[in-house]
Each structure stands twice: as structure tokens, then as C-alpha cells.
Amino acid sequence: MNAHLTALPAEGYTELAGWPVEVLDELHHLADECRDGRITYPDWISADQALRTAAQRPPAQEDVIEALEVALHQIDDVDVLLSPYGRTLRNHFSALTPPPTTEQLRAEIVELDRRVSDWQNERGRPYLEQRLKLVLRWLDEAGEPEGEVVELDQTSGLPIQTVRDQLVEDDPVIGPIPRTWAEARSVAWKNASDAERTIAQPYRGYFGDAVAEIAKLRREATFSLVRAAFEVGGDDPGSAALRQLWSSGALRGLVGYVMREEEPTTVVHRIRPRLGG
Numbered sequence: 001m002n003a004h005l006t007a008l009p010a011e012g013y014t015e016l017a018g019w020p021v022e023v024l025d026e027l028h029h030l031a032d033e034c035r036d037g038r039i040t041y042p043d044w045i046s047a048d049q050a051l052r053t054a055a056q057r058p059p060a061q062e063d064v065i066e067a068l069e070v071a072l073h074q075i076d077d078v079d080v081l082l083s084p085y086g087r088t089l090r091n092h093f094s095a096l097t098p099p100p101t102t103e104q105l106r107a108e109i110v111e112l113d114r115r116v117s118d119w120q121n122e123r124g125r126p127y128l129e130q131r132l133k134l135v136l137r138w139l140d141e142a143g144e145p146e147g148e149v150v151e152l153d154q155t156s157g158l159p160i161q162t163v164r165d166q167l168v169e170d171d172p173v174i175g176p177i178p179r180t181w182a183e184a185r186s187v188a189w190k191n192a193s194d195a196e197r198t199i200a201q202p203y204r205g206y207f208g209d210a211v212a213e214i215a216k217l218r219r220e221a222t223f224s225l226v227r228a229a230f231e232v233g234g235d236d237p238g239s240a241a242l243r244q245l246w247s248s249g250a251l252r253g254l255v256g257y258v259m260r261e262e263e264p265t266t267v268v269h270r271i272r273p274r275l276g277g
Helices: 003-007 021-035 041-055 062-073 078-082 084-095 102-116 125-141 160-164 181-191 194-200 209-232 237-248 250-259
Strands: 148-153 168-171 175-178 266-271
Touching (some): 003 062, 021 041, 041 125, 078 084, 102 266, 125 148, 125 266, 148 160, 148 194, 160 181, 175 209, 175 250, 181 209, 209 237, 237 250
Antiparallel strands (some): 148 266, 168 175
16 A cells, blocks of 8 residues: 555544544435435535534544545555545545535635636536536525526637527528528627627637638528529429428438537536625
């Protein structure tokens, strides 16, 4: 075993920082239930306090917790970290500290806002976004809401659903036809409210009108024959066959498949509650 582990308990330990592992197991289970949404944040606080009171153990001393934290961070043996001993030890360590207060959660939100909006923090962003959603949920359950999160398209900075709603255009001649993401962003931006544009500015990348216009011209060329077949009408065999293919949905589905694009990268943003309600 690594020399760094000398400050940690041996495998098979029955107490950690003076707390029985059975109690720590229950405390950790409560925390898991709250993270998963099986119990609310206030219920977690209440049940956690009841367990700690019943255990009749003094809170773990700060210097003991700090020493354990340092020792845990110094483990450089992956096998130890991923072993049942390593996982259980981390769970027990986290259970030594009571749940965060609402004051601590609000302070954490300030830091999460800063780190989520840092474009250089791309790798860690998914975890931070999930944590932000979780903390906001806890505060909402505690009756102290700090806003809600909205998922933004990282290219336009607009809500991703707002852009997605523009991915289809209702053509007056041939009905619904797909747009590219570039076109959808351009249309969504033109229809965006001042509030949406204000939120978008820090996240907004480049998606100039020229890019959208080129995409639109390519799309127009794709559907020009179909539109012509409907506009001309008549009994021309070629036009009739094209109209039938389009109306049946077969050609529409094929074109949509050819035009499909990867889902855009998104970023989570917190919309703060309005003052005064």
C-alpha cells in the first residue's frame, strides 16, 4: 500500500474520526437520496440532524477532517482509489460533514456561475452544470430560490429550444421543410427579445448572416424542383411522380436525413430571480 495511506485507517476499520461506519453509511445514503431527488433538501437536513443527534458523537474536529482530506488527495494508486475500500472511505469521509446550509449553497452558486461561464473550463463544465442545477433545486426546495437554469446554444447564445423551434420552415407551397442550424440561429436571433439577447452576449460566437444566407441558398436549390412540381401541377408524369413522393413523406424524410447535422454544443446559464418576486 502507498506510503501516503499511513494517515488513513486500515481496511476493515469500524470508525472514522470517532464516528461508527454504520452511522456514516446511513448519513451517506441520505445524501445520495437527496442528490437523486428521492427526498427533498429539507427532509435531508432533518433526517441528517436526527441521525447525528442519536449517534451521540461530537462533530469531527476540523484538523482531523483536513488531515484525512489531504491524505485522500495524495492517493496516487488508481487501484486503491477504485477499490471497494477506496470508494467506501471517500463516502464515509464525505458523511463526516453535515449537509451544506442555504448560506453555503448561495455562496457556492456564485462560484459555480463564474466557473460555468469560463470558456477555458470546457472539460469540467458538464459536472459544474449538473452541480449548479442540483444546488438551485435544493434552494428552491428550501423556499429560498436563486433562479433557474436554461440551456443555451453556445454559438448564438440563445436558448437551445428557441433555436431548435426554427429548424423547420412552413413553406406555403410544399409545406414544412428543414432548415440548417445556421439558418435557424439567424431567424431565432432576429426574433429574439432584448432579454434573450442580453443573456446571449457573453456566450455568443460567430454565426454571421452570410453563413446563414449561403445555407439558405443551398436549401432553396435543394427544394426548387419539388416546389416547381407543385407550382406547375398538371399531368406531367415527372412532376406528378415528384409530388407523390413528396406528399408521401418518403422524399421529405430522405432530404431531412441528408441535411441532418450534429447537435450544437450547449452551455447552462442561471437566470436570477427578479427582485420583489
